[in-house]
Amino acid sequence: MALELSIVTGSAVPIYRQIIDQICQALARGELAAGEQMPSVRALAERLLVNPNTIARTYTDLVRDGVLETQRGRGVFVAQRRPVYTRTERLRRIEGALNTFVSQAVHLGFAPEEIRQVVQEKLDSLAAGTLVEGGHHHE
Amino acid sequence: MALELSIVTGSAVPIYRQIIDQICQALARGELAAGEQMPSVRALAERLLVNPNTIARTYTDLVRDGVLETQRGRGVFVAQRRPVYTRTERLRRIEGALNTFVSQAVHLGFAPEEIRQVVQEKLDSLAAGTLVEGGHHHE
């Protein structure tokens, strides 16, 4: 089962962010197992038609976070252990994005029920990510 | 009832974004009433120890969005009327913040149920604010 990755160039979400998210989601769904080898920077850059620097940065970020591991001369692999944040730490780290999202939503006139709804839809679309045909996202 | 604003320098969230979020939240909680005068650009800049241009930009953005209104030579005030967007336009405008929030949450290891929960708690805290009688808000 090859890792499915796709990017959207016109999106406001940076490419490296899109790739990180998809790798983390693949891990969460069990499509990527600990110890599994990742595509090389060049291979993935060619496959996604992006700048190799962007892939290099993506891998660097994930290595720094303990999600991936580099083995000199061999390549990049899925790490055996993933960092586990305490609930408090996770809450601290999500606070900013949560504030920005909810504040903007309220400001735009979304009702609480609507906010719950768009979050749910986004979560559903992420969960169904692998079912989507490549290249036809609605963004 | 003085408007409480505070910023964190060095954060990934730009200063102007932090201020906008806090103003919008204060509005959502009813701590800022329509027609109320905002602190002057220079006064707020001194209070937060940031460049007046940064405050001016913040106010300009909120004026463009119809949240605040300027009266040249007099000051900046909370707008009487809020802009009305179509559902499509609201979705377009919230998309970026929604993506950032959900992606970061997933990346941090939040489960979908936890994401729904933190959103719900944030909405509850905002809703609770509006029930408080003016003048004695908890910070």
Next chain:
Amino acid sequence: MALELSIVTGSAVPIYRQIIDQICQALARGELAAGEQMPSVRALAERLLVNPNTIARTYTDLVRDGVLETQRGRGVFVAQRRPVYTRTERLRRIEGALNTFVSQAVHLGFAPEEIRQVVQEKLDSLAAGTLVEGGHHHE
């Protein structure tokens, strides 16, 4: 087909406003197509002999309004989707420019019939533009 932009310094109309107007008119005339790349901030600043910040602000404003889209590190592009406003919101947003225009016209001695006429002529000139086949616009 290069986008033609020119500014007048010393005018009461701010430079960023002049540029926004010209870009919107180019869009209305069909000289700028959706997805087309805009000149870079630095390139346009050099061409118009203005500060890059002024161009950056102009682009930022148009991005906020959904006319342009940025791709970090790649450039600024004409947006695929235009924002959709309710009639109420459109009226709110046009009110200032309408007041300024009509008041100045009355002040200059234009009769109501003349005002209607100059508006009609401007609309005709824009409509004529859209009929021109791409590539050979006058100017």
Next chain:
Amino acid sequence: MALELSIVTGSAVPIYRQIIDQICQALARGELAAGEQMPSVRALAERLLVNPNTIARTYTDLVRDGVLETQRGRGVFVAQRRPVYTRTERLRRIEGALNTFVSQAVHLGFAPEEIRQVVQEKLDSLAAGTLVEGGHHHE
């Protein structure tokens, strides 16, 4: 028949501009005759509850444009002759505001027919200005 003037403080239109417009409109409707005395700066400032500097500036502008005349020690009067611009000159002077208005309107999605309509409504509201009860403008 006393000159009727009223201002709206919350408007985006500067106060001095509102007063100039109303004086010019009163002239156009014949409610102000050549040679007629204007209220003193202080009297008008008190009546409109605005800063005397604002009235002084308004009169200065109108004197510079030849609409009013000052007679040292006596007061300010409606000038005998009003400046007459050639059509070309008037068109040159209105060009900027016309461009901004029409460009913004097109950009906001107004159809040509709608643009004609809002201009017409604004002209109608100005013509009917003296019929409006003071203090209840819809801005």
Next chain:
DNA sequence: GTGGTCTAGACCACA
């Protein structure tokens, strides 16, 4: 290379 944000400081319009 691209745009985004911020500081420092100037000058202007307006009340």
Next chain:
DNA sequence: GTGGTCTAGACCACA
């Protein structure tokens, strides 16, 4: 006094 605009120049994120 108020906000609006612009320049000059820095540093950052991203490709």
